[in-house]
Amino acid sequence: MIDFVAVEQGLALLFSSFSPWMVVVPGIVIGLIFGATPGLQISMAMAIFLPMTLYMDFVQAMLFLTAIFTGGSFGSGIPAILMNIPGTSSAIATAFDGYPMARQGKHNQALGVALVSSVLGTLMGYVILFVMIQPLSLMVLKLGPAEMFAVILWGMTLIASLKGEQVLKGLMAGFVGLLIGTIGFNELGMARGTMGQTYLLDGVPVIPAMMGMFAASELFKLANKGFIVESKASRKVKLGEIFQGFKLAVRYPWVMIRGGLIGVFVGAVPGVGSSVSNLLSYVETQRRDEDPDSFGKGNPKGVVASESANSTSEAGSMATLLALGIPGGGATAVMLAAFAMHNITGGPQFIRQQTDVVYAIIFANFAQVFLLLVIGLLFIPLLANIIKVPMRYLIPSVLVLAVMGSFGLTGNMTGPVTVLVFAVVGWIFRHYGYSVPAAVIGMLLGAMAEKSLLHSYQISGGDLSYVLERPVTLLILALLLVSLFGKRLLGLVRGRKTAAGA
Amino acid sequence: MTANKRDYGDLLVLMALAGFTLWYLLDAIRVSSAVQNLLLILPLSLVVLTIVALEVGMRLKKGTLLIREEREGEPLHRTLPVVGLFAAYVLSLETLGFDVATVLFIAAFLVLKGERHWPLLGGYSLAFGFGVAFFFAQMLPYPMHMLILPG
Known part of the structure; x- marks a missing residue:
């Protein structure tokens, strides 16, 4: 199950020089800042700082990005607890009980509970990933291009259909994103949709496009706010009480383990991730509790459930990224871009051939969680103040970083212009309820989807019955249909039963 | 707090998505009508155009083609x-x-x-x-x- 030779090589990769570790502390700090600032997403931080990874080797780049991820998953809980404003959607459930705790004057304990739950959750997630990554890769190795295409389609459908009533708009955004992802040369050397522009021959520059869609468009939305949090009420942070929160969190190991398991498995499903896992874990913990009415009124178990689930989701989405090369959400979509920048394709071959690198990433995350504990403690008082920075200073500064970073990626004006174009597209999409993550992930996966489909076509010779001989493909396609129409069918069946019973 | 008001923007976005899809499909066909070139682009474009038609049809049925439910947020x-x-x-x-x-x-x-x-x-x-x-x-x-x- 565990390749011990690769384990040794992975450790050697990490500890033969100090350079991989130099990026971890800045990464965690960046993640904490972006996570703790409502409106600034973890994926936004990763997209903005992605160009910096050009100058790093692959392991160092992954350490930097996972450090942002780890820092961000805890950081997002801070404003959720202090101001009832989740830093990101992964901390929504943290606010349910964290904020009532703060209102009762227990905000220090709540922050301590959140920090320990995040640290232990991330650790648990990566332990599961460490044990499972080999069997997962062996299983995934049996998948051919037809299965890969079906998985991409399923993932896209899941991501696009998350927004409930806006399913059609989500699907449209995702599928148009897929189409944009195929612009430029295909595998047969035919250039489509380039409008005669040579800079589009290699396709739309995805990373600047992502910076525009995720970061710039979100900042436009916040442009008319004076402050993210208008309240001037100062909130003192006391370390002693945070330590009391540590003790409080470890009193509920089962809540943490359940949250962790939910986080890792839900996180592995493309498009679902920590935004759903924290809610699921919270609901499940409340449902199983002896006193469900105490939830929403400052029960620390609610904070433990949410934070442990959103932290383990990181490892879950990393499993999908490493094993299938498919991003589970915005943050791992940026990581996929980092893979591409280093000419690395995630997937079964990557795990098999570069097991040492995969283990190095996992081990580095074991260490990162302890660094998060220390840095989190040091930064909590400071981070509580960052949300008081006026938006008029924050927005242009972040926009400038995005423009400079995109120029760094392309070496010409294509990068900044792409940021601008997709910032406007993202701004309009957000305003009219189209899913921005679906569009971005579509753009990232477009070329891969076309390649998988082309290879399947070449293998099968164009015979559609080939699909019928692939049970896994059929299963994935069935899951796709269930995720699209399952809810509606269930509703219909229930409706008929009710009508029959009446 | 939600309110309904006339808004052409939503319809314009729909039309822009359909327009882009149609243009891209035609451009791909112009480059080559070989199956290998259109394997993904043709069905995907048809799905997008169908979804746009569905969305427009549903709105026409509800009488909300030019009405958008205003969400909280900046105009x-x-x-x-x-x-x-x-x-x-x-x-x-x-x-x-x-x-x-x-x-x-x-x-x-x-x-x-x-x-x-x-x-x-x-x-x-x-x-x-x-x-x-x-x-x-x-x-x-x-x-x-x-x-x-x-x-």
Whole structure:
């Protein structure tokens, strides 16, 4: 199950020089800042700082990005607890009980509970990933291009259909994103949709496009706010009480383990991730509790459930990224871009051939969680103040970083212009309820989807019955249909039963 | 708090998505009508166009083709000056250079958003704008157009 030779090589990769570790502390700090600032997403931080990874080797780049991820998953809980404003959607459930705790004057304990739950959750997630990554890769190795295409389609459908009533708009955004992802040369050397522009021959520059869609468009939305949090009420942070929160969190190991398991498995499903896992874990913990009415009124178990689930989701989405090369959400979509920048394709071959690198990433995350504990403690008082920075200073500064970073990626004006174009597209999409993550992930996966489909076509010779001989493909396609129409069918069946019973 | 009001924008976005899809499909067919070239693009385009037709059909049925349920958030026109300023910044980079354009963008943004503490405004724009431009110019392996600072 565990390749011990690769384990040794992975450790050697990490500890033969100090350079991989130099990026971890800045990464965690960046993640904490972006996570703790409502409106600034973890994926936004990763997209903005992605160009910096050009100058790093692959392991160092992954350490930097996972450090942002780890820092961000805890950081997002801070404003959720202090101001009832989740830093990101992964901390929504943290606010349910964290904020009532703060209102009762227990905000220090709540922050301590959140920090320990995040640290232990991330650790648990990566332990599961460490044990499972080999069997997962062996299983995934049996998948051919037809299965890969079906998985991409399923993932896209899941991501696009998350927004409930806006399913059609989500699907449209995702599928148009897929189409944009195929612009430029295909595998047969035919250039489509380039409008005669040579800079589009290699396709739309995805990373600047992502910076525009995720970061710039979100900042436009916040442009008319004076402050993210208008309240001037100062909130003192006391370390002693945070330590009391540590003790409080470890009193509920089962809540943490359940949250962790939910986080890792839900996180592995493309498009679902920590935004759903924290809610699921919270609901499940409340449902199983002896006193469900105490939830929403400052029960620390609610904070433990949410934070442990959103932290383990990181490892879950990393499993999908490493094993299938498919991003589970915005943050791992940026990581996929980092893979591409280093000419690395995630997937079964990557795990098999570069097991040492995969283990190095996992081990580095074991260490990162302890660094998060220390840095989190040091930064909590400071981070509580960052949300008081006026938006008029924050927005242009972040926009400038995005423009400079995109120029760094392309070496010409294509990068900044792409940021601008997709910032406007993202701004309009957000305003009219189209899913921005679906569009971005579509753009990232477009070329891969076309390649998988082309290879399947070449293998099968164009015979559609080939699909019928692939049970896994059929299963994935069935899951796709269930995720699209399952809810509606269930509703219909229930409706008929009710009508029959009446 | 939600309210319904007439809004052509939503329909325009739908039409733009359909228009892009149709144009891209035709462009791909123009390049080559071989199955290998259209394997993904043709079915995907048809799915997008079908979804657009479905969405339009559903709205026509509900009588809400030009009515959008207004969600909480800023109306587009209130954000437009910021978007325009950002566009001007990006498009002026080649003329004004990354250094001067950045300083002017930050200063203009601060003025637009009501900053009237002039020393702070000037100081921050100059320090951040020149600082970031200089940092990137030193870090990147290719030349960055600058008006004042070394590129």
